[in-house]
Amino acid sequence: MDTSFEVIAEKRDDQGKGASRRLRRAGRVPGIIYGGSGESAPISVLAHVLNKHLENEAFYSHILTVQLDGKRERVVLRDLQRHPSHPTILHFDLQRVSEDQAIHVRVPLHFLNEETAPGVKQSGGLVSRQLNEVEVSCLPKDLPEAIEVDLGALEMNESIHLSDLKLPAGVTLVELSYGEEHDQPVVAIHAPRVAAETDDEAEADEEEEAE
Structure with missing residues (x-):
């Protein structure tokens, strides 16, 4: 992972909805840091800095560095609470x-x-993505920025499942740890709906003529 992110945080003493609203009016976002050997600590960060980081897809799946009280800690972004009607971050974990x-x-x-998959380029199929992200389990040093899904050999009416993904060394898929029945499709190539319906109608006409 070549990209690195550092977040400068401040401890916050006041808690509760009123205190959080005051923080947001002051241009800061309330949050919490927890886990590991340290105690849970309410914190806040500058809203415009956090929003800038969130524009980068890698921020969601990287090991981040938090600077707090002169010390640096390694963390991952565990949760974001967004305002339901406008792009405001209400809280983060x-x-x-x-x-x-x-x-x-x-x-x-x-x-x-x-675009170059045989099922698309040669057969005129459409790509149907079933998943846009997956949950992985690994040591922090092995955390990938993303997982590639190569459709280069995918034909019409074929799909790629979780078990087909090529994972970096040391990385496993959490979903597959629950059993083979959780090996869900990731992406598939299907015939366009109109074309599929036309084929069905043609088959029905042929059957009627045969009768």
Whole structure:
């Protein structure tokens, strides 16, 4: 992972909805840092700095560095609470990580060769994405920025499942740990709906003529 992120945080003493509203009016976002060997600590960060980080997809799946009271801690972004009607972050959760303990993090899927897949380029099919991210388990040093899904050999009416994904060393998919029945499709190529309906109608006409 070449990208790095550092978040400068301040401890906050006042808690509750009123205190959080005052923080947001002052241009800060309330949050909490927890986990690891340290105690949970209410914190806040500058809203415009956090929003800038959130524009980068990698921020959601990276090990972040939090600077708090002159000390640096390694964390992952565990949760974000957004305002339901406008793009405002109401609260965020950060979880400390340890180098020797596996973490569960959701990472994005990057789809490759969609336009050149045989099912699309040669057969005129449409790509149907079922998932845009997956939850992985790994040590912090092995956390991938994203997982690539290559459609370069995918034909019409074929799909790629979780078990087909090529994972970096040391990385496993949490969903697959629950059993084979959780091996859900990630992406597929299907015939366009109109074309599929036309084929069905043609088959029905042929059957009627045969009768």
